[in-house]
Each structure stands twice: as structure tokens, then as C-alpha cells.
Amino acid sequence: MFGYGGGVSRNQLLPREPSPRGPADDSGCPILHVDMDAFFASVELLDRPELKGTPVIVGAPGARGVVLSATYEARRFGVHSAMPMTRARRICPQATIIPPSHGKYSEVSKGVMEIFQTITPEVEPISSDEAFLDVSGARRRLGTSTAIAELIRGQVAERYGITCSVGVASSKFVAKLASRQCKPDGLLVVPASAVVEFLHPLPVAALWGVGERTEQALVRLGIRTVGDLAQVPVSTLQREFGAAGAHLAALSWGRDERPVVPHSPDKSIGNEETFSHDVDDPEAIKRELLRLSERVAARLRAAGHVGRTVSVKLRRSDFTTITRSRTLREPTDVAKEIYATSCELYEAAGLDRVRLRLVGVRMENLRPAATATRQLGLGDRETGWREAEQAMDKAIRRFGPEAVRPASLVQRPFGPMDL
Secondary structure, eight states: OOEEEEOOOSSSSSOOOOOTTOSOOOTTOOEEEEEESSHHHHHHHHHOGGGTTSOEEEEOOSTTOBEEEEOHHHHTTTOOTTOBHHHHHHHOTTOEEEOOOHHHHHHHHHHHHHHHHHHOSOEEEEETTEEEEEOTTTHHHHOOHHHHHHHHHHHHHHHHSOOEEEEEESSHHHHHHHHHHTOSSEEEEOOGGGHHHHHTTSBGGGSTTOOHHHHHHHHHTTOOBHHHHHTSOHHHHHHHHTHHHHHHHHHHTTOOOOOOOTTOOOSEEEEEEEEEEEEOOHHHHHHHHHHHHHHHHHHHHHHTEEEEEEEEEEEETTSOEEEEEEEEEEEEOOHHHHHHHHHHHHHHTTOTTOOEEEEEEEEEEEEEGGGOOOOOOTTOOOOOHHHHHHHHHHHHHHHOTTSSOOGGGSSOSSOOEEO
């Protein structure tokens, strides 16, 4: 049977009572999936303890904002991440709206990941608030997988005052499902011998790779649960879904051979903004490109990366999205260079006086800054921009984000909101 620990939500994928047989057998379960509970909202409540136990939504408050995080009190009304803020306010008008503070989330995320690293070097971050751990090598030193999961939960709560849920299983796929099922503030062990028993009653949408369209196609075939899917011949699934059919069949029986991959490198770093209303002024758009370039460059330097490919994202008022990219001669983490290329890409897109609702800047083709060398041509001189921006980073860390910024960004007539 399955073993529960901590607070267990009763509205998750498949509510179950704790096993009367005692702790579940975790001997074949070296994989942990650790997921912070309502992470952004939980971090905000550290500074607003009077709001604990009440509906709280984190997100940009404008008409085009979206929900980034919500407390479980707000989720009971149907609020969820990525929901338009207008709808969230309509279904939960009593909620407190808090604008996001990304710097705080990054700081806590970094600390949480450091806790994981003290347990095992086999840590695969998935996002700022979740990660897979392979604790095979840590069990002799720290005890069973369940004991390690409880240790992590205790350290996160003690150090940061927030909770996390942990799934313990024989594979990444099952561990992630387990952590989702025991939210919030829970621990669920799925023994290797009970994987099929755990999986088959779940709705088919629980499987990785089953989005809304795939779910609709499966339901049309009479497939509503994972168990239903497991009984369909692989050849039938391949005929309906191509190569994905074999993947779904394997997951329906709990087969997931992917290992935990530690220190997965960033593939790209970017930021995008949605305007509070559609904008067709090229100068205003370029100001936003400058602000985004500054932010992306700062993130590159903080991560110790440089990038060679600059990409811009331009979304028109009719939601048509255009992307343009260019690979530079040398990798960079300098905002001035990223901004200049972004402006050239915007101008080349032929959208002058076209109304835009969103713009984005992204750096791709990343590599460690320590391994990148900059070639100077004969007679070229270092510009000093990188050193100047590094000095800006120090000032911002000490005095806050408003301490230093380009003059053109001191007054911003539009006020976009973070997604």
C-alpha cells in the first residue's frame, strides 16, 4: 500500500486514506520529487503573516495580468496559475492581490536548492520551486528514502518557514504524480510493487504528454483512466498518436527509465512583458526592449553565462506572434549589445506603427562566461560596458532595483506587467 505523511489534501488526483499496514516499503524507491507548496504565495506570506489562512493571489494586478501563484484558500474557489487575473478576481473577489517580487523568490529558491545539495549531488532542478533527487547514494548515510524526504521537509520549514510536498517512488514520473497527490504539506511513498495499483485509477490526463487535445482524443476512444489506456494495444495507440502512443503505453504501466540529470544547464534566459494596453509607438516599444535587455543581461551575469543568439518576441493585438533571432559574432552578457540587436530585429520585422500587446527578449546558445573569450580586432579597444554594468549589479544588490537604471527608463508612460 501507499504511505502518507504530513498534511494530505483531499481534493487531489486520487484521495486515499493512509495505509493501516504501517509505513510503505520504500526500498525500491530512490527517486524523490520535491515541490514547494504555492511557492510564490508562501514566500509573500512570510512578510504578510496576517494573511495566512486567507485567499491570496500573486500576480500583476492589471487587466491583462495572470495568476502566478495562489494560496490553497484561493484555489478552493477555482483560482489556479496562468488564469487571467480578471477571472480570478471575479470568482474570488475577497482575495488579497500581491504583485510579484521575483528577487525574493529567487533568493529562497537558491537556498532550497542548496538544502537539496547537502543531501545528494544528484539533484535535477525543474523550476524555481521543484526538483528531482536521486538519493540512492545518500541512504546509507541518512537512512531510508522516507526518512530523507522528512529531513528535507523539516529543513525547508525550519529555514524558510514554508512547506513542500514530496513524492517517493521508483521513477521520476511516479514520484511527480505522488507529490502532486499529497499536496499541500504532504509525503507519499509509492512502493515499486504498487505502481500499477497507484496509476490505473488516475484520470488519463495525469500522464505526462496528455494535454487538452490528447485527452479529448483519448476520451473519444473511451479511454478515461490510466487503467483504460493500459489495456489498449500499443499498435492502436501508435496508429492514433504516432510515436507518442508507445510513450503513453509505457507510462500507463509505470515504465519511465529516465535518470535524474544533475545540474541541467540553462538553455536560454529571457523576459517578456505584456503592455497594459496595446502600443504602436516605436520609441515606447524600444524603451521596453531596453528594460528587458537590462534584465536579461543581469540574469546572465548572475548565472555566470554569456549567450550568442539574441531573440525577440513580438505579439500583435490580434495575438499573432512573430519571433526573430540573430547569432552574434561573440557571446555577450552586456545589455547594450543585447539591446542594439533587439532593436535591429524589431525594425527588421516591419512592425512600425503596428499595435503590439507583448514584447520579449531572450538570449540563447548559452555557455559559461568563464570559458568565453572575446576577440579584439586590430586597433579595437575594450568599451568598458561590461564593467560598468557589473558595477550597476553591485549597486542594485545593495540599494535595490531602482538604484541605477538608464535615463530613458526613469519615467515609463506605459507600465507593462510581468508574466
